[in-house]
Amino acid sequence: MAVENSDDAPQKWPLRKRLEFIDFRLFWNGRVNRGDIRDTFDISVQQASSDLAHYERLAPRNMVYDRGQKTYVRTDTYHPALIERSSERFLLQLVAIDSGWMQREETWFDQLPPVDVTTLKRRPTGSRVLLEILDAIRNHTQVEIGYRSLTETADATRTIAPHALFYNSSRWYARAYSADHEDFRDYNLNRIGTVRKVGGIPADSDFDYEWVHTVDLEIGPNPELPPIQQEGVAAEYGMTDNKLLLPVRLSMAFYLMSEHNLDVDVGVLPAAKQQIVLLNRPDVDQARKSFRQLSKQAIKRALGK
């Protein structure tokens, strides 16, 4: 109180979070009141009043009390004072809530807009499974997993040493060394039923050349589209000269190609379903093949030694 310059920059974590909450509600809901703050943070109404006054000192032009609505409302001159105004983050939380991955109380949302997230739900990943995989990655150890392969009826056990996670087309995978096959492979997380710690020292993940090395996917709009639509597609993906260079790990090129139908020959699908095409597919396939060979050889040398 005696100090002046500390007024605008709250130092303590609880107060800072409450002020961020006010900012958040103003931004996304356009309104906030004392009761909201009290309910969210379990504080007294007096303290909430004080917080609102504090926020008003910080950003005087952001809100005004509307006696009719009995609440603070966002002004037209509002400008975010404390929060990152990332729409992606906001939308991501909507997905999380709509999908049941988060409770609304965990977020700072008040009223949600009408939202629909329609997806084909797949078997979820057990948190215990994920935990064990993360431990194995962190400790560079091997685990024995029960894996539901697509080509076998019963669950098979595999001994693997995961070293990274990756995500594509709403599926999560572990990139892992397979002791059984003596090479590196991908394991769909939601196909892993059980995880058990086992001993043994896995091959170093540096040998996973398909993971370490990247290739540039050359992507362009489908030439079968009308020129105006090609321009639109180019703009949407931020292409320059109708071309986009996307560096991806060799081991992930397949998934990205599959996701966007880049692995289908032009003409097979209607152009509307294949807005972008891959311009250097032979190079990509070749690079992948040769690094896969080199990786296997390197592993063999390391094991033989």
Add this chain to the structure above:
Amino acid sequence: MAVENSDDAPQKWPLRKRLEFIDFRLFWNGRVNRGDIRDTFDISVQQASSDLAHYERLAPRNMVYDRGQKTYVRTDTYHPALIERSSERFLLQLVAIDSGWMQREETWFDQLPPVDVTTLKRRPTGSRVLLEILDAIRNHTQVEIGYRSLTETADATRTIAPHALFYNSSRWYARAYSADHEDFRDYNLNRIGTVRKVGGIPADSDFDYEWVHTVDLEIGPNPELPPIQQEGVAAEYGMTDNKLLLPVRLSMAFYLMSEHNLDVDVGVLPAAKQQIVLLNRPDVDQARKSFRQLSKQAIKRALGK
């Protein structure tokens, strides 16, 4: 353990959050120490010590101090005491961080595992645009948007009244009444460049029959797949008797079909790229068509009156 009434249930929000933080770190990182808590919450080490003691009283079997590592580590008997152990939520945060939508400091992660999220980034949605759309949804008002249509060169202005948001294939759309066309349409959020409040009263969103009414998509494994793989696919999507009934809004059926190549005739694509097929496509198309007609007629009646 000994004392029950006040010790085990932390009442105040700041303390509760700190205890949750301890639980979170133990679960996902397997370790936590005094410094972590001090750095995250801006508290003194003494207070952090007290919090750790508090947590240990809450869940005595969850952690043990390892003098060698100079840190608390998770025990094998660990069981989450305070946090929801949702792996989806954890993985979602990984995506958010890897995509730059969240800062690592905003989350409670310590060391992240090696992660790669490779996606084709599209033009992001401006937060101001999203804010205005949300306001319009909440207040049932019309806005004039600058829209980058795929079939026109320059941005066109449209007068719309959005009433819901929906998400599919990593794109967000607004479902809105179009004053120009006198029907309900979808607007890709990242194609909206500007939003301006305008007057006028839109048609009631109840008339959006394609949004209100749902249809059951009958989905089954691709019959061209070997039987064993069909079983695997059925298990992955939680089908019963090789069939899945997925209720979706009529207006969203198109997107879901497109996402999973359900709108491609069986045989055109290799079965591996089309693991599931739509069994009742004529019904879906028919339902959509007729409700679209009915909706237009209802709007006309309401306007003429």
Add this chain to the structure above:
DNA sequence: TTTTATGCGTCGTATTTCTTGACGTATCGA
């Protein structure tokens, strides 16, 4: 119109929470 309920704000005092400073212990590595 009056009444009642529900927003908000503020003042002074009590209480809880957290910090500060001082001091002690165990482990590791130079």
Add this chain to the structure above:
DNA sequence: TCGATACGTCAAGAAATACGACGCATAAAA
């Protein structure tokens, strides 16, 4: 062996917050 760095605890003081009391403005119900 020494210094650095983890941990822990105790006691006093500062800061944050709660509690109780009171006043003001608006809207909806009586």
